[in-house]
Amino acid sequence: MDRIRGVLQSQWRAYWRRLRGAGTLRTSNAGPLVLLGGLFVVRYLQQLPVAASQLAKGETTRYEALLTAVFLAWLFPVMGETRRSITSRALLHLPFTANDLFLIRLGSAFISPVSWIIVACSLALCYPVALARHPLTGTLALLILLLLGLFTSLTVTHLLNSAVARVVILGVLLVATAIGGLVWLAERNEVVETLTSVLPDRLAAAAAVSSAPVRSLAVLAGMTAVVGFLALRTFSLTLQPRQNQRSQSFTFLGLIDVPGRYGGLLKKDVRHYSRLLDIYFAVPIVLLFNMYLVGDTAPSAIAFFVTIGILFLPCISLAFNSFGLDRPLGLDRYTLFPLSDKQKLFSKNLAFGTIVMILFVTILPLTVWKLGMWTSVLGMIELIVVWLAYVSYGNWLSVREPFKMQFYRFASGGSPVDAVMGVIFGSVPVALTVYLVYNEGNGALWKLVLMTVIYLAIFLFSLSRSARLLESHQENIRRALS
């Protein structure tokens, strides 16, 4: 146990040393971030008495909502983790068993103060449960649910290291979305009820108030045991050295030759960007919109324009932190290339545009079919303007406030204040397009073209300013990514 504690202490020391090195509360808008986080926690705590009074009456709506929030929050410490100094594989040469390494892995998830807040907020749910009909089984179910959240995040994180598992997870996500979409379109509430009754939050709530609490508790415990076993098993698999996997790798991107000076860089960035988990939130959006187009006899063009705006949201980290997936060594290569700072930023902008364009293309055929060519052309113009808006803001932010992101993890570490400002800036063209098309129909074309010209000017100005900043901020970016 002493050896495990020793490693965790080193992790702890490295984490705090790095955090201290980040500077003051003004750095990366950490002050507003703490303030916003504090407000969120206060708002959460305000919900507890409401949930308590509902639970006392046998109602579970608010409690279930809080449980869902907490369950999702428990995914964050592991799936958004980018700052673990000592990886499990780096400890393989030391005399640790796989179980020891798993314990170190579990312990490492609780080094960041964000995880302490999540733990504290989760345990605060004991208060409403205490007033429920079955406080003992309710509390046990709550604790088991928290463990399930942690095990789930660990299992998914481990599985994401495998290419096959990633495809399977994406497939499951698509199938689940399709089923959800079909049920929603068919308005079959009893099916929804049956399907959701085995969700962990429903089970945990049922253990506190239902007439058969032990059964719900047992199902939840069984589920947790299975996921816990999977977490340990998948963890052991990730410890296998990757050297055995050396292969003549086949990739779809490898088949495509992108011409031009930026071709290789573009391919590299598209591959990097496609490995950020955030962007996969766009997949259900695309699927649901396609289902809406097929299922609705007269789909709304406005919904199409709004969906284009929504498509950008899961991808904002790519625009606002365009160097986040590079490593300091990769930055060195950029420095060695005979490319100006403007060209480096522009190649990143193109990669972001390519990702969004791929998403857009998946809704385009059905849009042309159901909404017509003209609406699709207007949508394309909107897409370009919104892209220009996001990269105009994003270039500046990418240089000023970079943060490290990791493959197959969610982006974490950026300032939500900057993100919200950027989303507002990027959503202005969406609102304008909706307004213009709604009021002027096809006559909106010229105004949309004018809007494109204005945003192009803003983009060129931003590119030039950000490129000038990039040179002086090179070292900061390198430090942020190390």
Add this chain to the structure above:
Amino acid sequence: MIETTGLTRRFGDFVAVHNLNLRVPKGVIFGLLGPNGSGKSTTVKMLTGILKPSAGDALIDGSSILTSPLEIKQKIGVLPEDLALFDSLTIWEHLKLCGPVYGLSLSETEARAEQLLNYLDLWSDRHTFIEQSSFGMKKKCALAMALIHNPKVLFLDEPFEGIDPVASRSIKDLLLLMSKKGITILITSHILEIVERLVSAFAVIVDGELAVSQTMEETVQSGRSLEEIYFQYVERRVVEDFEWIG
């Protein structure tokens, strides 16, 4: 071809390179030698544009590193100390990325890449991701990237470290050929035997300062080996008896 004047780099209070004055003529293979932490890599980083000098300047093929960094980057090829590769790309993709950035067409890039990879015995491994490659493979990939655009000046930071003897010999032969064709090569290395047989001039840096700079001809005339000159300036530790070992 390479001329530094008062080149200096400070990191806070620490002076990594101090007032370095070097001159490397065209077509010469020049060895920059020194112990770990002496400032060799920092010098290469400054000359190749990765680091900005705190003071001084350097001219490479007549262009200043301060005023014409892009022009210089177009002319030089670099094998950096840390290789500066992208984990997520294959060896082949690295070369295909690199060529067009230097203005080569894709077909020309592919033709040159094939020739280089065959020579460096990497052709059969070309579709291996860098993260799955051995250190030697990575180094050869970075070397091919440094050569693909036919640079006028080549900077190689520890090119023989982690390379097997066959590849090492191939690289040495290639460098000699390039030198004969008028390409200037600056290498840093700890392997004095290889350097001695390869370079036509060398300099030793100790604690960021130039200790000695001379041609191999001068070395031969002085009747001493490169190793003897090296150890004249670099202190060697006498082995201790570690009583707890064994």
